[in-house]
Amino acid sequence: MKADEILVIDLxxxxxxxxxxxxxxTDENGYRPFKIGLSVEKESSAHLTLTTRALYRKLKDNRQGLQSYHDYLCGQITRxxxxxxxxxxxxAARTETLHKPRALGDDNEFIHERIKQLVNAHGNRPKIVIGGPPCQAYSLVGRSRNAGIKDYNAETDKRNFLYKEYLKVLSIAQPDVFVMENVRGILSAKVKDKPIFPQMLEDLRNPEQVTGIHGAKYNVYSLVKPANDPANPDYDKTSDFLIKAEDYGVPQARHRVILLGVREDIDRYPDTLLPSSEHVTVEQAISDLPKLRSGLSKQKDDNKAWERIVERHAKTVKRLLSKSFSNTEELDLKPRKGLSRSSKDIAGVDPKVSRHLRDWYIDNKPKCVLNHETRAHMESDLLRYAYSSAYTYLSGGSSPKSKSFPDQLAPAHGNWKTGAHDDRFRTQAANKSSTTVTSHMSKDGHYFIHYDPKQCRSLTVREAARLQTFPDNYKFEGNRTQQYVQVGNAVPPYLAKQIGEVLLELLR
Known part of the structure; x- marks a missing residue:
C-alpha cells in the first residue's frame, strides 16, 4: 500500500x-490514488459486472493482462x-466485491466486519464512502406506482429507510468524506406527511443520533452551489443539491441529488463542479457506432422482410406527415440495406464529442463493440417508431406527443389521448441531450427511439451506455434485460470522475 492511497468504500x-x-x-503525476476496497451490490448480474471491472482495473497497466481482457471482450476467451x-x-477482484452478491440490511455482519478490517489496515490515511441507496420508493414514478398499490404504507416500506444502512457504515468507517447520490424525487418525498430530505440531511450531519454508534459529525455540501458559510454550510433551498448532468458534459438530461459530506474536523472546504461550455448531443455521442436494424416480433425475422416493412411504412409516414409539415418531400425514409441486428465491428471513427469525453470513451478501447444488439418490435410499433423519428427530425428536435399521432397509429390503450402517456413513443432527438436513461428500458424501447428512421429501432445497451458515459471497454454482464437495468440505474461515470477531482483537491 502507498502512503497516499485513498480507500474507497462503495455501497x-x-x-x-x-x-x-x-x-x-489521476494526480499531476498520472497516479490514481483512489483505490476501491470493497463494492457492495445485491443484484447478481450487476455484481458480475462489478467483478469483471474490478479485474480490469488490476490488469489494465499490464500489457499482457490488458490484451487478455480485450480477448475476453471480443469473444476469443471465456470469462x-x-x-x-x-x-x-x-x-483480489472477487474479494473487492465480497465474493458474491450481498445486501446491506441482510448481510450486515459480514459487510461491517470487512469494512472494519479495511479501515484498520488503512490506518490514518484518507478514506471515503460513496453510493446511493436504492431509489424506487423516492422516485416520482415509484411513488405514482405505490399510490396504486392497495394498503401501501410508506412508513413500512424498507426502501424509504435504506439510507440508514448508509449511516451505519459512516459510523463504522468514519470517512474523511462521503458522497451520497439519489433521485430528484427525494426532495419532495414524504412519510407521515413529513418531508424526508431535511431529516436525511440532519441524520447525515450526525449519524450517531440514528445508529447509536459514537462517531464523527459531518458538514454537508452541494457540488453545484457554494455554501453561504463554508464553515457551517447552509443553503437557501433543497434544489441547491440537485446536479443536472447535461451541464457537466454528459449527453443526457439526468437530474440527481448528490450530497458531499466532509468530516467536521477537516478544516478545508470543497470546490463546486465546473460546468461544461457546451451540451453534448445524442448524435455526437452515438453516431459512430455500427448501424443496426430492429428485429421483427411475432413473424419471420430477416433482412428482406424487415426492409419490405420499413419501406412500406416510409410511404405511409410521409403521407401522414405531409398534413403537418411542408418539407416532407425531401425526407428519405427508405431503410438502410443489409443491416444486421448486432455488430461488434468497429466503425473506424471516433465519437464526435469534445476531446476530453472522446478520450474517456475510447481509453484502452477494444477492437470490437460491446453490448450492441437490437430488440425485436411488432410491425405496428415499427410504424410508430418511423413516424416519431421522422416527426422529430422535421420539427427540429421535438418528439411527438400522443395527441400529435394520427388516429390510425394510436395503440389500443383507452387513455392514449388523455395525456397520461403523452411520451409513450419518444424519439431521442439527434440535436439534443437525451432524456434520462432509466431502467424502464429493460421493459420496452418506446421511450428511447433512435433518431434515425432508416434504422427504425430503439437504442441498444451500448448506445444507452454511451449516453451514461460508460467507457467503450465497460462490459455489462448478464442478459440484455439485466444489462439495460444496470445502465439505467447507474451514476454517469464521467460525472463521477469530475466529483472525484473535487474530492482529490479537498483531500490533498
Missing part, C-alpha cells in the same frame, strides 16, 4: 458507475478463462 454500487469515475482520477489466467488478480 449500493450497481454496475459501478460512481466507483468507476472516482477511481479513474472463466480470463480469471484463470490471472489467479492473484482474480482473487
Amino acid at each position: 449500493f454500487a450497481g454496475p459501478g458507475g460512481l466507483g468507476e469515475g472516482i477511481s479513474s482520477v 472463466e478463462e480470463l480469471f484463470d489466467q490471472y489467479p492473484e488478480e482474480a482473487e
Whole structure:
C-alpha cells in the first residue's frame, strides 16, 4: 500500500458507475490514488459486472493482462478463462466485491466486519464512502406506482429507510468524506406527511443520533452551489443539491441529488463542479457506432422482410406527415440495406464529442463493440417508431406527443389521448441531450427511439451506455434485460470522475 492511497468504500454500487469515475482520477503525476476496497451490490448480474471491472482495473497497466481482457471482450476467451489466467488478480477482484452478491440490511455482519478490517489496515490515511441507496420508493414514478398499490404504507416500506444502512457504515468507517447520490424525487418525498430530505440531511450531519454508534459529525455540501458559510454550510433551498448532468458534459438530461459530506474536523472546504461550455448531443455521442436494424416480433425475422416493412411504412409516414409539415418531400425514409441486428465491428471513427469525453470513451478501447444488439418490435410499433423519428427530425428536435399521432397509429390503450402517456413513443432527438436513461428500458424501447428512421429501432445497451458515459471497454454482464437495468440505474461515470477531482483537491 502507498502512503497516499485513498480507500474507497462503495455501497449500493450497481454496475459501478460512481466507483468507476472516482477511481479513474489521476494526480499531476498520472497516479490514481483512489483505490476501491470493497463494492457492495445485491443484484447478481450487476455484481458480475462489478467483478469483471474490478479485474480490469488490476490488469489494465499490464500489457499482457490488458490484451487478455480485450480477448475476453471480443469473444476469443471465456470469462472463466480470463480469471484463470490471472489467479492473484482474480482473487483480489472477487474479494473487492465480497465474493458474491450481498445486501446491506441482510448481510450486515459480514459487510461491517470487512469494512472494519479495511479501515484498520488503512490506518490514518484518507478514506471515503460513496453510493446511493436504492431509489424506487423516492422516485416520482415509484411513488405514482405505490399510490396504486392497495394498503401501501410508506412508513413500512424498507426502501424509504435504506439510507440508514448508509449511516451505519459512516459510523463504522468514519470517512474523511462521503458522497451520497439519489433521485430528484427525494426532495419532495414524504412519510407521515413529513418531508424526508431535511431529516436525511440532519441524520447525515450526525449519524450517531440514528445508529447509536459514537462517531464523527459531518458538514454537508452541494457540488453545484457554494455554501453561504463554508464553515457551517447552509443553503437557501433543497434544489441547491440537485446536479443536472447535461451541464457537466454528459449527453443526457439526468437530474440527481448528490450530497458531499466532509468530516467536521477537516478544516478545508470543497470546490463546486465546473460546468461544461457546451451540451453534448445524442448524435455526437452515438453516431459512430455500427448501424443496426430492429428485429421483427411475432413473424419471420430477416433482412428482406424487415426492409419490405420499413419501406412500406416510409410511404405511409410521409403521407401522414405531409398534413403537418411542408418539407416532407425531401425526407428519405427508405431503410438502410443489409443491416444486421448486432455488430461488434468497429466503425473506424471516433465519437464526435469534445476531446476530453472522446478520450474517456475510447481509453484502452477494444477492437470490437460491446453490448450492441437490437430488440425485436411488432410491425405496428415499427410504424410508430418511423413516424416519431421522422416527426422529430422535421420539427427540429421535438418528439411527438400522443395527441400529435394520427388516429390510425394510436395503440389500443383507452387513455392514449388523455395525456397520461403523452411520451409513450419518444424519439431521442439527434440535436439534443437525451432524456434520462432509466431502467424502464429493460421493459420496452418506446421511450428511447433512435433518431434515425432508416434504422427504425430503439437504442441498444451500448448506445444507452454511451449516453451514461460508460467507457467503450465497460462490459455489462448478464442478459440484455439485466444489462439495460444496470445502465439505467447507474451514476454517469464521467460525472463521477469530475466529483472525484473535487474530492482529490479537498483531500490533498
